[in-house]
Amino acid sequence: MQWNLMYDWIGCGNLGHCQVFNKPEAMGKVIDAATMLGRTTGLVIVDCSATYDTVGVLKDAVNHGCCVVLANKKPLTCAYEDFKKLTSHFRQIRFESTVGAGLPVIASVTRIIASGDPVSRIVGSLSGTLGYVMSELEDGKKISEVVKTAKALGYTEPDPRDDLSGMDVARKALILARLLGQQISMENINVESLYPSELGPEVMSTTDFLESGLAKLDETIEERVKAASLRGNVLRYVCVIGSTGCQVGLQEVPKDSALGRLRGSDNVVEIYSRCYESSPLVIQGAGAGNDTTAAGVLADIIDLQDLFQTRA
Ligand SMILES: NC(=O)C1=CN([C@@H]2O[C@H](COP(=O)(O)OP(=O)(O)OC[C@H]3O[C@@H](n4cnc5c(N)ncnc54)[C@H](OP(=O)(O)O)[C@@H]3O)[C@@H](O)[C@H]2O)C=CC1
Numbered sequence: 001m002q003w004n005l006m007y008d009w010i011g012c013g014n015l016g017h018c019q020v021f022n023k024p025e026a027m028g029k030v031i032d033a034a035t036m037l038g039r040t041t042g043l044v045i046v047d048c049s050a051t052y053d054t055v056g057v058l059k060d061a062v063n064h065g066c067c068v069v070l071a072n073k074k075p076l077t078c079a080y081e082d083f084k085k086l087t088s089h090f091r092q093i094r095f096e097s098t099v100g101a102g103l104p105v106i107a108s109v110t111r112i113i114a115s116g117d118p119v120s121r122i123v124g125s126l127s128g129t130l131g132y133v134m135s136e137l138e139d140g141k142k143i144s145e146v147v148k149t150a151k152a153l154g155y156t157e158p159d160p161r162d163d164l165s166g167m168d169v170a171r172k173a174l175i176l177a178r179l180l181g182q183q184i185s186m187e188n189i190n191v192e193s194l195y196p197s198e199l200g201p202e203v204m205s206t207t208d209f210l211e212s213g214l215a216k217l218d219e220t221i222e223e224r225v226k227a228a229s230l231r232g233n234v235l236r237y238v239c240v241i242g243s244t245g246c247q248v249g250l251q252e253v254p255k256d257s258a259l260g261r262l263r264g265s266d267n268v269v270e271i272y273s274r275c276y277e278s279s280p281l282v283i284q285g286a287g288a289g290n291d292t293t294a295a296g297v298l299a300d301i302i303d304l305q306d307l308f309q310t311r312a
């Protein structure tokens, strides 16, 4: 990674001049400055990218006393050791927006666990994109049409196949399962993809998928929606995290159920524990979109800054 050092910003008042250094001594100075700022001000590094590439920098950042806020799920869903390393600095990291965007899912789960109440099961619809797609399909629209709208509304991942493959939901499931103490990886999660491998990223670009690949799903999905409807059901992409395993995939659910009634980008999450056994804790609301995600990220930054204010 290239480290950029901007100079002329200390003590000269001229903010217009900057220079890029690639030398190791410059890199050392950037790290020293970040360490000082991290330890004294609670400097927060915010990762709103959609890449695995940031995990090394994030681990370095927490090691140097900086705080980290993530909307990006990928750094928490690679090796278990990386998840452990990042989340063991619990006063330095927040990642509420990785599950349910602005909804307080992570906060609720961590509070229940912190109170000593063991969480036995989490069930829900955790994809704003797939929630929106499934409810629009009920109204007779085509999947090729509604996925493009979901992208325009800011619900999808940069490549909507991340949503349609179930991988985005699987990442959320993995984060939650790991929070529950399960030392599992992506291979331990059963994931149902809504498109075949011949439409995958190895075969075609995102643009080609959206322009021509996606339409190949119209007929099959329409048949599944119609068949479910004849039985009084609707399709929902459901995530189940239990003590014996995790699975994410399409399920037929009654129209008049908590999952069946979901509309648009709403998520619903049911958390079962000893205290919430017969009547689970339910969190529901918009689960994707730029505004709600940005609000979740901002609330995390403020939460960490509050910890620093209290400490000072
Ligand atoms: N949209 C939503 O509702 C929610 C999104 N999130 C998460 O937030 C993240 C961003 O999503 P969203 O804003 O919708 O996606 P966007 O495509 O709008 O934004 C992704 C951004 O990340 C940048 N980026 C990609 N790769 C790298 C990299 N290697 N280094 C630096 N920057 C990079 C992109 O830059 P460039 O354009 O130049 O490639 C782009 O600006 C994702 O991880 C997503 O899962 C979480 C909750 C809800």
Ligand SMILES: N[C@@H](CC=O)C(=O)O
Residues within 6 Å of the ligand: 097, 098, 099, 100, 101, 126, 127, 128, 129, 130, 155, 156, 157, 163, 168, 287, 288, 289
């Ligand atoms: N693409 C995701 C965005 C939030 O994580 C979704 O649709 O839920």
